[in-house]
Amino acid sequence: MRYFEVRSLHDGVEPQWSGEYRGEHRWHLSGVDCPRFGPWAWMDAFPSVDLSAVVEPVLAEPKGPMSVAEYNRLVTLVRPFVPPELPVRAGASFGPMIGTAQGKFGPMTCNPPWRVVLREDAVELLKAEGLKGVIAVRMELRSRRSTMPALYELEARPLARLHPDCIGEWKTPACDLCGKPESFSLPPKRWLLRSSIPEGLDIFGIDGANPRVVSERFVETVQRLGPSDVHYQEIDAR
Numbered sequence: 001m002r003y004f005e006v007r008s009l010h011d012g013v014e015p016q017w018s019g020e021y022r023g024e025h026r027w028h029l030s031g032v033d034c035p036r037f038g039p040w041a042w043m044d045a046f047p048s049v050d051l052s053a054v055v056e057p058v059l060a061e062p063k064g065p066m067s068v069a070e071y072n073r074l075v076t077l078v079r080p081f082v083p084p085e086l087p088v089r090a091g092a093s094f095g096p097m098i099g100t101a102q103g104k105f106g107p108m109t110c111n112p113p114w115r116v117v118l119r120e121d122a123v124e125l126l127k128a129e130g131l132k133g134v135i136a137v138r139m140e141l142r143s144r145r146s147t148m149p150a151l152y153e154l155e156a157r158p159l160a161r162l163h164p165d166c167i168g169e170w171k172t173p174a175c176d177l178c179g180k181p182e183s184f185s186l187p188p189k190r191w192l193l194r195s196s197i198p199e200g201l202d203i204f205g206i207d208g209a210n211p212r213v214v215s216e217r218f219v220e221t222v223q224r225l226g227p228s229d230v231h232y233q234e235i236d237a238r
């Protein structure tokens, strides 16, 4: 199986679609202000996670970096509603994207670069073709155009890992004061650790890194609906 990172168009490439949206997820955990290293936040987004049963207004109205104690309090509230295989980390967002949209959207959109949005017919085709791991959550976007097709955010669970050999020098150690895990800057030359790739999944994320990874089958299926304003970059697995 070949894998591809989904990326935004290169600078200077003219987009084919006019669609734009603005929005935010319904719930957020702010970043943590670490007494040793200062504020940090990860960018996990799990739109499928429903926190409506958690009675804590600060999740809907985050107030910026919080203390380690406050962070630990909120994680305890949120954890029972998040699937056990997913991390709960500072900076994470949950629930559907809420906002506005305008223009016309292609089958797949990747803008900002860490978010993949699918048009409704793309979601239906991926499901009809039996692709695995497609978690697409309907975005709650207001639009002046009544004919705008529904848009879905593609959840990319950070289940795979980059190969340790390509992370090497890009690594930052973990912190025992605030619980920040070991992290790294995205190495310009990178490849996946093959043994970490979830068996049979056609879409997944990389732990600690933004790019969303899709299978060759995923790319071929979405391309049947015509051009998208995205760029696919093959990523090796060793």
Ligand SMILES: [Zn+2]
Residues within 6 Å of the ligand: 034, 035, 036, 037, 175, 176, 177, 178, 179, 180
């Ligand atoms: Zn720390």
